[in-house]
Amino acid sequence: MMDSREKWTRVRIRLMWVLFVTIFVLVASRAFYLQVVKKDSLVKLAEKQHQRIVPLTPARGVIFDSNNAPLAVSIEMDSCYAEPRNMESLPEAAAKLAPLLALPKEQVEKKLNGNKNFVWLQRRMAPDLVARIKSLDLDGIGFVKEGKRFYPNSEVASHVVGFTGLDPEGLEGIELKYDSTILGSTGYLVTERDALGRDIDLKGAVVKSADKGHNVTLTLDKNIQYIAEKELTKAVETNGAKAGIALVMEPETGRVLAMANYPNFNPNTYFKYSPQALRNRSISDSFEPGSTFKIFLVAAALEEKVIRPTDGFNCENGSYSIGGRTIHDTHRYGGLSVAQILKYSSNIGAAKIGTRLGQERLYAALTNFGFGERSGIDLPGESGGNLRNKNQWFGVDLATISFGQGVSATALQIATAVSAVANGGLLMKPYLVEKISDDSGNALQVFAPVVKRRILSPETAKTVARMLEGVVVEGGTGVNAAVDGYRSAGKTGTAQKVDPLTRGYSVNKRTASFVGFVPLEKPRLTILVVIDEPKTSSYGGVVAAPAFSAIAQQALCYLKVPPDKGMKKRPEQLEAKATPSVETADAVADGGIVDGTGGTVMPNFQGLSMRQVLKIMEKRGINVKLLGSGRAVEQNPMAGSRIGANDQVWVKFVPAA
Incomplete structure (x- = not known):
């Protein structure tokens, strides 16, 4: 009996020993798993449970111009937060803070009651406001440094640089295009929490991972940009225009030295401006280029050897019928050479060159110059313009496209294409970013000029350049673009x-432009000026050419480009007259300067009395058939059109209401 009891006791002891060993092994295994295998993840989980992380605004890198002048910087400013749990009286604190924050007391109190642990009162505050809040000595109020984007030059280069939002993420321009490069990593405000999830005092809070983004250096020169903006503003406001564009490029490299737009805006307060003012018209807006297209027509025809520089063309005394339509020149020209067609801007001469070139070769040449496709510049929002496929050209399209109607292009496309003529025939890719570097100035990426393709032989390019010089000398349509001391070339x-609304051409709205390069032999600058809807005159040679001259003169002096030897003083400039009245209606397209003495342009009789119409008829020597009585409501042909020998000319009147 005793033996069986002892035996059973020993069995129970062994079982207990096995149980304890098993439990020990399990506990040890679990401890090993938790403390060794899962250590890192559990530490992170513990930190997450015992810490509150408040994201702070990441710092952005600096945007520099080509001379390392800052165009966009991030400055440290104090952001104010509150810990309502640590505040004695929320209504009392709200009453003291409200006038400083420029908010109603009720709104501040509601904000404090919304989150007992942490709430932002105001981000990135002015130093004087920070000092005034600190002087209140309120419990539960703290400050932390955050970056705020600041543009030290205000409006200068605003459309290129762009702007950021509160986050701050890039919203436009270089700020948007290179946002991931410029934007640094987010900083964090870390606070400790107790077992109940309440924030512990923020004294000694740590800001983690607030790394600054990379810096971007542009090809823009701040001084040339300022010159371009100043002269563009003057041209637009003097001529009562709607808007304007000025571009300055290095023809040899494709580097954009200035990209100006009017109207302009201050990126520090971008939210105060309309979307129209924020738009970078240089790349987003396409327009019919008009007679500047004759540059590419002549270049293509010479390159294809369908014309020679010595060839002459009969310009039909200013009126030429083709494809069921009549093309007019501003003046009655007879025989003109190729150079004279450019100098006097003859539409008829251009149409005849276009016919000789043919639509296959003209279309191929224009696409080769880069029209109909985006240039690939490093900015968001670029338009490719509109160049219809040659299979969609009908009737008179070959003729009109030859002098820049029925096709649209951006200012950047035109300036880039003209640069190919200036540099000897190479189409360069335009670019704005020269270098990306770290905060210590070490270059991380450098951008070099890129040749897209050769489009002209050096001989053809040189021939066209010398022809374009004739445009800016005495008798040319671009005489106002002449630059003192330098030989220049260009086209109105x-x-x-x-x-x-009508989907047809407007009777009185025009786009006037001038594009050219200087000096002639070794061009340093390609400059384009576009004036949208000028009211004084619609001709590029009158309203845009003077701005070209002023920008070129100042930029060349700034760059210390030596003047050409033996240059005479530039010819006397033609001034823009007052808004054209019915006596000086504009011609259909650019072809020279309107002298106001021609009697073959149909005036605008809209809204005039019969007596006023008779007076203008007598002064202009026009034989017009008058229908009805009262005020003029309809006329044939339309205002601004040339009156042909066989045209029926009439004005219809209705009684005034």
């Missing part, structure tokens, strides 16, 4: 705008 352009 005037084009009717399409009326969005």
